Amino acid sequence: MESEPTVDLIRAQLRRLRVKAELSQEEFGKLVHFSGSQVSAVELGQRPLDRFFLQRADEVLATGGLLTSLLKLADRDGQPSWLRPWLEAERQAQQLRCYQPTLIPGLLQTQNYARAVIRSADTLTDDEVEQRLNVRLDRQSILSQPNPPQFIAVIEEAVLRRADESFKGIMAEQTAHLIACAAKPHISVQVIPVEVSVHVGLIGPFVLGRDANGGWVGHLETQLGGVVVDRDEDLAILLSRWESVRNEALSRRQSIELMKEAVTSWS
Structure with a gap:
């Protein structure tokens, strides 16, 4: 769920900026392609915040992206408490090392692939799926920012081959995106072939981040959430296992x- 204080701030800022621009709800609605009643519902909290609506509002009201930036903060603040420390470490990292045995890493997922993965949790509502999707896509911006971190991902070949008839189009798009990402100088994608039957990485996925001071922090995902790893002894184990899985790739x-x-096989 979105962070309520930040969401309330967005609604208040929207109304303040609209009034300052001397626009009625009907007039403003026409400019952002919403009805006046829909604008009223957004301002009163009777309608969920919509990213497209806020992007248009930022353009019409010349806010410099204020409203969409606040929505990103609301999405981040609304993330589970176990994830927030890692999100901060991820944003500060100078290098990221990711091993993922079952999925494409989140920072390299296409919108369609990410939506399908998130939607597989059948307890989530459509709004919750879209909110988590927006957060995931926003996190990817660290790879396109000035001076991005070096990102090294190791995945299993089986991840590239896993697709039934209905998923082939999404998988072809996703694999083409991986190739495009891997062509960038700060991104490396290495694949462990299916011929490697057993190795230590198959115990589970993990990510390591190194900050500007050379310190490391890790993150482990589980079915129930995730764990930030910062003890020296545990980090030493993860760094050793990273070398092992990368050597298999x-x-x-x-x-x-x-x-x-793989792309050719899906096309």
Whole structure:
């Protein structure tokens, strides 16, 4: 759920800026392609905040992106308490190392792939799915910012091959996106081929982040949430296991060739 204090602030700011611009709800609605009653419902909290609506509102009211920036904060503040420390570490990292045996890493997921993964949790409402999707896509912005972190991802070939008939289109799009990402100098995607039957990484996924001072922090995902790892002894184990899984992976060039072959197989 979104952070209520921040959401209330967004609604108040929206109304204040609209009134300051001397626009009625009907006049403002026409400019943002909403009805006056829909604008009223947003301002009164009777309608969920909509990212497209706030983007249009920022443009019409010349806010410099204030409202959409506040929505991003609301989404982040609304994340589970176990995830927030990692989100901060992720934003501050100079290097990220990710091993994911079952999925494409979240920072490299396409919108369609991410939505399908999030929607697989059948307890979530459509609004909750879209909110989590927006947060995931916003997190990806760290890879396109000035001076982005170095991101090294190791995945299993089986992840690229897992798709039934209805998922092939999404998987083809996702794999093409992986290839495009891997072509960037600060992103590396390496694949562990299916011929490697057993290795220590199969115990579970993990991510390591290194800050500007050279310190490391880790994150482990579970079915019930996640755990931030900051004890030196535990980090030493994860760093050792990272070396093990990366040693099992194909080279960067070989991995890209394998991904290209996978795209061809889905097309």
